Amino acid sequence: MAHAEAQLSSLEARKRELGDVLSPDLARRKVFDEAVSAMNAGGSFPDGIGAIAARAYLDALVGESEALALRVGVDSLRSHLRCMRETEAEAALEALGKRLVDFLSEVRKVAADLKGARSADEAIQAGGRAPAAWKTLTDMVGRLRAIREAQFDTLRPLGDGQRLQQLRDAGHFELAGLRHDEVPADILTALQSGYYDVPSLVYLANSGSAWVPSSYEALEDEDVMPDVGIPDGPVRDLNPAVTSIPEPPAPKPTGAERAPVLQH
Template structure:
């Protein structure tokens, strides 16, 4: 790109040749003499302009092809780069957890200076780790933006402003206010770094798809029906009621399935038939 910008592009070859011819015609009008080397000068101007134009086009095409190759390499290596950042983050958080254990309640620089001793040393170590942490987060978002298309970049800006991409399973209503402020504004503090080191769920998304899946899992219900969120309509087990005894009448007879067997004894009636319903006539 620097070579192309520094290169002084020449005139169009046809235009360069016409300028030589126009100059010769102007000179002929004034002096009445026609230059004998007009053809050579016109050809020379054309060839020089053509050489400059070819060099400019070669630089432009090389720049474009290298840009495409760089984008391909970036897309191919993006997951590896994110994985590397995840390893660096794990190291930083491990050191921060160790250093944070010696703070003894210190929350800021003034309190660390007053406490002195191990608390001051730990605060200094955490301040240095905070710079590394900020660099990791900055690189993380740069990589994710680079591999995202235009629509996904808009989603990334929204997710980043909501605090996602730093704590797995992040829910804004379940974290302290200072944590929510740090994740949403990316203004990190020692207190936030110590909190993240101890909570155990800080991460660098391994890919754009993993980040999206984590956001969806924390923001969306797991299933829907036509009316909105899925309602559990699983059957409820209830006791089966005892059926009432069968009513038998004086005219009831026991069923006899095998007529070669003795006839069953008569059934003892336990009910009497009611009066029939009187008919209703419609005229």
């Protein structure tokens, strides 16, 4: 990968140095326009204009070909690097997932001695091995943070960094199938902020859904809107009511009506 990255950097530098190039047709046309302008200004139409225009065409063709070759090379290397990063990322994420499983298994063994304590004071009150377990778990929080930082660094080259941070802030980094309303508020805050503590560490270990996503796409798939379902009560029609206005009845004849007299 280091070789491909060095090659990409070199090609991009050459591409910037080359800059914009004229197409062969425009370069040849420029020779014609300059000759006409010189003639209109009182000069003579140059001899060998065809050879001059042909050289300009060929020079521009070389420049255009160089630009095209550099663009193809850069695009190809970027695609190749993306594939290499994805392949390496999949292996790295798989290894991180195994590391997380082993780590949380250790957490559960230690947490069994807490006797339900959720603070250092409660651990002291519980006595026995609870205080030592609390201290051990406090020291283990840093290992969880290291796993999540490695997870972020592995996923970052595979997608948009800002979007990745949004997914992390939402808590999807921590739990697969996360539903915010099912996680205690203090635990959710710790998971979303990355400021882990012993209760959030123990919660993760016992959740059964702590994970390391296998890819950026798998993480994206976690950020879905929940199904709101069908309301239990009757559906209220919010369309505006329309009241029809009846037409007035036709007048009834009274017998006193007279036909109009036409004057001749």
